[in-house]
Amino acid sequence: MARVLSLIRPQPFLALLGRRKMSLDFRAREVFAAAVEAVQPDIAIRQSLERQGDSVVVVGGSGGRKFTLRNNVHVVGFGKAVLGMATEAERILGDHLVGGVISVPHGIQQTLRQHGKHHLLLKERSCIQVMEGAQHNLPDADSQKAAECIARLASALTEKDLLLVLISGGGSALLPTPISPITLQEKLDVTRKLAAAGATIQELNTVRRALSVLKGGGLAQCAHPAQVVALILSDVIGDPLDLIASGPTVRGPVCREEVLAVLEQYGLLDSAPASVKEVLGRLRPYQETETEEEGHVLNVVIGSNSVALQHASRRALELGFHPIVLSPGVCGDVRSVSRLYGLLARFACSCQENSSELAAEVLKLGLEVGVETGDLYRVMQSLDQARSQGRGATCVLAGGEPTVELSGEGRGGRNQELAMRVGLELRGFQPPLDSPVFLSGGTDGQDGPTEAAGAVTDASLYGNAQKQDLDVVSFLKNNDSFTFFSRLSGGRNLVVPGLTCTNVMDVHILLIPSSAKED
Structure with a gap:
């Protein structure tokens, strides 16, 4: 964990560790670092791909499925974390891995070298071909060439x-x-x-599958009759296999009526290119669609937001907190999400007379931000018991991918803006020692077009901003959270881990000290 912690820990705290108790700010960063470390690509592969002797590999951890090795393994991959995944897979499989092709982001090998991430780079004489493309995260001629190489390998x-x-x-x-x-x-x-036009991710995926050779189970179909094992780092809420990278190993029915209905709904059917209409014309009607036998395909999610939260929970416990995982599926507008965390903090610290009113508002907000009512009841029950039984400090953990309504031209991202808004929600607690602390960070290490992954804040945010003549509301209106945190207290609130080499969406950490109370 040292390589992640060294980047997330603010340097001033390192010098103080031996002289005084760790601050809540520091412990929040420790919990976030544990979440990121748990979903590092090499670690995720190591925990899900295990050699047993010379001729067997077990997929999926202890009790997983066994496969015979006889110099018969080929590897393909695509994604931002795939280079590190491939490097570890090659180390584990050794000579049984006979070749492969991976499609990775433009410039990633040089970036890894610059950041000292040599353990995530393939060895010099690797049998895996690395092809870079998709500059600015957009499909291009280079990524198409890589995909065609992958299709040829699978088909053979x-x-x-x-x-x-x-x-x-x-x-x-x-x-x-x-x-x-x-x-x-x-x-x-x-x-x-x-x-x-506002199409949902499910609708976009329906159309992508219909127009693609490899998406929607196409890659698995190309590889038939070979055995296919897919190891997946999920960056989608709920880990739906058909949506992650558009499900190349997940076969689903593609029917003409469904695709045409999506295009017609958004007024794009008549204006679609002739080539698109030709391909759609070849699709089977719904009643004739058949789902191909998938016994030769094994899909395993080896890293996700849930995995990150599990490891964050363990670290929180080590640091003296009672951990509670709220949900890995938080979504919706950051204004509603920040309000929810503010309400949970107040519920945890309120007197019994106010708790019913706060609970009702929490339950109402939960529906807006993707949190199940049962999860909210469970968390509030735990917070209530912690308050009444004197359990001590509590750590509420959640994850997901909230959204920001852009109204300005500033620099920032959803995590920094969420932290700003939660800081405002925490006004009323007695800062700084008794205030809850909130951290929001992207596990990919980059929040919007900035060098920060997110930020950490508490009830002192508004007062400190006023002392420095920083108008919080104006910064929020301009979506300029990075500039705000860069100026606030010399930028010490920012979380800047650098290149993390992974991505399982965002992690939210709310630390509530046992002494927290409102004015």
Whole structure:
């Protein structure tokens, strides 16, 4: 964990560790570091791919599925974390790995070298070919070429082969293979217009599958009759296998009526390119759609927001907190999400007379931000018991991917803006020692177009901003959270881990000290 912690810990705290008790700020960063470390690509592979002797590999950890090794393993991969995944897979499989192709973001190998992440780079004489593409996270000619190489490799396999498929966030842009005669640009235009019109991720995926060779189970189909094992780092709420990188190893029915209905709903059917209409015309009608036998495919999620929260919970316990995991699926507008965390903090510290009113508001907000009512009841019950039984400090953990309504032109991201808004919600607690502390950070280490992953804050945010003549409301209106935190107290609130080499969405940490109380 040292390589992650050294980047997340603010240096001034390191010098103080031996002389005084760790601050809540520091402990929040420790918990976040544990979450990020748990979903590092090499660690995730190591925990899910185990050699037993020379001829057997176990997939999925203890009690997982066994596969025979006989110099018959090929690897393909696509995504932002795939290079590190492939490096560890090659180390584990050794000579049984006979070749492969991975599609990774443009410039990632040089970036890893610059950041000293040599353990995530393939050895010099690796049998795995690395192809970079998708500059600015958009499908391009380079990523299409890589996808075509992956398709050729998969199509040449036999029933004696094992295809290891490595998938992480960003994989969809790195695996573009439109069905002929559709061009890459035509496919991009269709999906962009759908997104701009407000299509859901499920609707976008329906159309992508219909227009793609490899998405929607196409890669698994190409590899048939070889055995296919997909190891997946999920960056999607709920870990739906058909949505992560558009589900290249998850076969689903694609029917003409469903795709046409989506295009018609958003007024794009008549204006669709002739090539798109031609491909859609080849699709089977709904009643004739058949789902192909998938016995040769094993999909395993090896890293997710839930995994990150589990490890964060263990670290919180080590640091003296009673950990409670709220949900890995927090979504919706950051204003509603920040209000929810503010209410939970107040509920945890309120007198019995006020708790019923606060609980009702918490339950109402939960529906807006993707948190199940049962989870809210469970967390509030635990907070109530902690308060009444004097359990001590509490750590509420959650994750997901909230959204920000852009109204300005400032620099920032959803995590920094969420932290700002939670800081405002915490006004009324007695700062700084008795105030709850909140941290929001992106596990990919980059929150919007900034060097920060997020920020940590408490009830002193508003008062400190006033002392420095920083208008919090104006910064929020301009979506300029990074500039705000950079100026506030010399930037010490920012969480800047650097390149994390992974991504399982965001982690939210609310630390409530046993002495917390409101004015």
